[in-house]
Amino acid sequence: MAANLDETARTALVLGVSxxxxxxxxxxxxxxxWRVRALQRSVSGNVSAGRPDGIESVQGDVMDRDAVMRAAQGCQVIVHAVNPPGYRRWADLVLPMIDNTLAAAQAARATVVLPGTVYNYGPEVLPLVAEDAPQQPRTRKGAIRVEMERRIQAATERDVRAIVVRAGDFFGPRVGNSWLAQGFLKPGQPLRTVxxxxxxxxxHSWGYVPDVARTMLELIERRxxxxxxxxxxxxxxxxxxxxxxxxxxxxxxxRHGLTVRRGGFPWPLIYVAALFATTPREMLEMRYLWRETLELDNARLVATLGREPHTPLDAAVExxxxxxxxxxxxxxxAVAAH
Incomplete structure (x- = not known):
C-alpha cells in the first residue's frame, strides 16, 4: 500500500497545538x-485556550488511540509536537503517545512530522553533529527520544512516512517552556538580569521557533x-x-531603554531543588549540553531547500x-504588531 502523497489534499492534524x-x-x-485540525483535551464552544485562530479543534486525548485515529481521518500530515508538561511522567507517556500517532498515520496513510531535539546525542559525537551521527544519549530523556525515533523509523516499513527536524534549544515569542524563558530571564517583567x-x-545551538516551523512547512510541501x-x-x-x-x-x-546586568546561573540552587522536584533533576541531567559544544550540521537541509529559513538574531530576540x-x-x- 503506497503512502498518501496527493499534493491536492491538504489537511493536517497537529498534536500539541497549545x-x-x-x-x-x-x-x-x-x-x-492547509486545513488544520487540533486534538485537544478541552474544547469549549469555538474558543480553546492556546489554539491559534482558524484552527479546527477536536476534543480528545493523545493517550487515547481511538481519539487520535478519528482525528487523523482524511489527514495527509500529522505533526507530533506534544510532550508531557514540566518533564513529568515522561517514561509513562511519551512512547504511548508516539505509538498512537504512528497507528493513526498508518491508518490514514499520513506523513508524521516530529520536532527533534539534541538530547539524543552524547558527548562522544560532539562538537559538529550530522543526522547520521550515532545516538548514544547519557540521560533518561535522551534515551526516550532515541526510542521515539527508532519506532518512527520502524513504522516507515509499514507505509508510514516521517520527517524529523532537529534544532537546538527552542526560543520564540510564544515559547514559555524553554531555557531562554525559564533560565535566562523572568517572563512577565521588564528585564533587569540575564x-x-x-x-x-x-x-550552543538555538532554534527560533518561527524558523523551525517554516522549515517544517517547506519540507512538508516537498514530502x-x-x-x-x-x-x-x-x-x-x-x-x-x-x-x-x-x-x-x-x-x-x-534599545528599549533598559539596563541589564549579566550574571551566572544558580546551579547550586538547582542541585538542592533536584532533591525535591522533577524539573531540576532533568535540568541537571542536561547540564552537559551547557558544558560541551554542540553544533548541528545543516548541509542536508540546505541541499534540500536551497537555504535554511533564518530570522536575524536581534529581530528574533526582540x-x-x-x-x-x-x-x-x-x-x-509595537514589536508584536510589527
Whole structure:
C-alpha cells in the first residue's frame, strides 16, 4: 500500500497545538492554505485556550488511540509536537503517545512530522553533529527520544512516512517552556538580569521557533520527494562561545531603554531543588549540553531547500522578549504588531 502523497489534499492534524512549536506550525500551515485540525483535551464552544485562530479543534486525548485515529481521518500530515508538561511522567507517556500517532498515520496513510531535539546525542559525537551521527544519549530523556525515533523509523516499513527536524534549544515569542524563558530571564517583567547557564567558551545551538516551523512547512510541501524516513538538522542561531544570545538580549534591552546586568546561573540552587522536584533533576541531567559544544550540521537541509529559513538574531530576540512580556508594555505591543 503506497503512502498518501496527493499534493491536492491538504489537511493536517497537529498534536500539541497549545505548545510553542505545535501552535506555530499550526499557524503557518493554516497561513499556507492547509486545513488544520487540533486534538485537544478541552474544547469549549469555538474558543480553546492556546489554539491559534482558524484552527479546527477536536476534543480528545493523545493517550487515547481511538481519539487520535478519528482525528487523523482524511489527514495527509500529522505533526507530533506534544510532550508531557514540566518533564513529568515522561517514561509513562511519551512512547504511548508516539505509538498512537504512528497507528493513526498508518491508518490514514499520513506523513508524521516530529520536532527533534539534541538530547539524543552524547558527548562522544560532539562538537559538529550530522543526522547520521550515532545516538548514544547519557540521560533518561535522551534515551526516550532515541526510542521515539527508532519506532518512527520502524513504522516507515509499514507505509508510514516521517520527517524529523532537529534544532537546538527552542526560543520564540510564544515559547514559555524553554531555557531562554525559564533560565535566562523572568517572563512577565521588564528585564533587569540575564543569567547565563553555559560554561564560557562552550558553543550552543538555538532554534527560533518561527524558523523551525517554516522549515517544517517547506519540507512538508516537498514530502513526496523525500526519503520515507527523512531527518534534517537546522543550524539555527549558532552561539559559538555561549555568550552571543545574552549579548543580543542586552542589545535589544538597551534599545528599549533598559539596563541589564549579566550574571551566572544558580546551579547550586538547582542541585538542592533536584532533591525535591522533577524539573531540576532533568535540568541537571542536561547540564552537559551547557558544558560541551554542540553544533548541528545543516548541509542536508540546505541541499534540500536551497537555504535554511533564518530570522536575524536581534529581530528574533526582540520578538521573543516582547512576546514574553520583558519589554515595556507599549513597546511590547509595537514589536508584536510589527
Amino acid at each position: 505548545g510553542g512549536i505545535g501552535g506555530e506550525v499550526a499557524r503557518q500551515l493554516s497561513g499556507a492554505g 543569567r547565563e547557564p553555559g560554561t564560557p567558551g562552550a558553543g 513526496a520527494t523525500l526519503a520515507p524516513f527523512a531527518r534534517f538538522h537546522m543550524a539555527g542561531h549558532w552561539d559559538a562561545d555561549g555568550t552571543q544570545i545574552a549579548a543580543a538580549i542586552c542589545r535589544v534591552a538597551a 520578538a521573543t522578549l516582547a512576546g514574553l512580556g520583558c519589554l515595556p508594555a507599549t513597546q511590547n505591543q
